[in-house]
Amino acid sequence: MDRLVFTSNATIKEQATARQVLVNDLANVSTVGFKSSYDVALQSVKVEGPGFDSRYQAQAVARDQIRLTPGAVMATGRPMDIALADQAVLTVQAPNGDLAFTRRGDLKVNPQGQLENGSGHLVLGNGGPIAVPPGMQISINPDGTVYAKDPAQPPTAPSVLIDQLRLRDATDVKLARRQDGLFKVDGQADGVDIAVGQGQPRLIPQALEGSNVSAIEAMTRLIDHSRSFETQIRVIKEMKSLDESGASMMKTA
Known part of the structure; x- marks a missing residue:
């Protein structure tokens, strides 16, 4: 008993x-x-002790790998909202300064003039955190290019390219969840980047992706x-x- x-x-x-x-x-x-994680896996473990040598019990093995199944895309009409398409992820700066990834695309300009998402993580471009000139209107193209335009100028005035969102394709990469909720390459140390592949990651402007x-x-x-x-x-x-x-x-x- x-x-x-x-x-x-x-x-x-x-x-x-x-x-x-x-x-x-x-x-x-x-x-x-x-993004949800894969379910907890179970493995059989032999129980040592008196009795027959055939006692096994299930033991839970946490596998916090990210399931990149797309969520529902909601059109918002807001120029700074983006939804990552397919298996693309957005590169951001973690609170400890490490490079990390996310699918959250409700972007905004913080008081320091830097682009960040709704969780307060700085969005990275080609040269680090993306800085936005004061008073400029931001627009983002499907390829991740970020343009700024002075609202005081005529509507026909061209927009100015200020940076490029650092998008990565995670189709062939397993991602794990960090302690701060951001993503990292599974099995690698925090801050390791995803290798740039042949495919060009894309996003959906003026839209947000819901939870999956x-x-x-x-x-x-x-x-x-x-x-x-x-x-x-x-x-x-x-x-x-x-x-x-x-x-x-x-x-x-």
């Missing part, structure tokens, strides 16, 4: 990681450009985890009851 209680308790512990992933996905259903998390699917799986948790607790309580009944029968009169 003790071994059965141990197995049930181990199951509850191993499912905790998967529940955390689901809760995090649900919390980011409405986050712009959020299905709220209904995530809620259904979370309910399934809750029922599994209740089942394991019921097993532990039943074993406790059987153990108490056995102890009572062994008592001498």
Whole structure:
């Protein structure tokens, strides 16, 4: 009975990681450009100890690899909003200064005159963070080129190229989630760049990409985890009851 209680308790512990992933996905259903992770994988681990040499139990293995399935694209009409197309990612500067990647494209100009996204991460261009001249109107083309125009000039005046968004194609690259929520190359140190391939990453101007998390699917799986948790607790309580009944029968009169 003790071994059965141990197995049930181990199951509850191993499912905790998967529940955390689901809760995090649900919390980011409405986050712009959020990408879910692959499910927690299970592997069989041999249990050492007395008894037959055939005891195995499942052990959770966290695989926080990014699922780049596109989310719903929403047209906003805002010149500084972009939605990354296909498997493209946007290069930004992480809070610690490292190079990192994201799919969040709600861009704006901060008080220092630099381009950043809705999370406050500086957007990188060819020479570092992109600086925007004061008072200029910004427009972004599908190839990632950033143009600025003085609103005081006539409408026919040409726009001026100020920089190029550092876009990367992650089609053949596995991405993992950093501690700050940004992406990095899986298996590599933080700050490693993605090699430039033959394909040209593209974006959709004046649009935003929604989260790729299905709220209904995530809620259904979370309910399934809750029922599994209740089942394991019921097993532990039943074993406790059987153990108490056995102890009572062994008592001498």
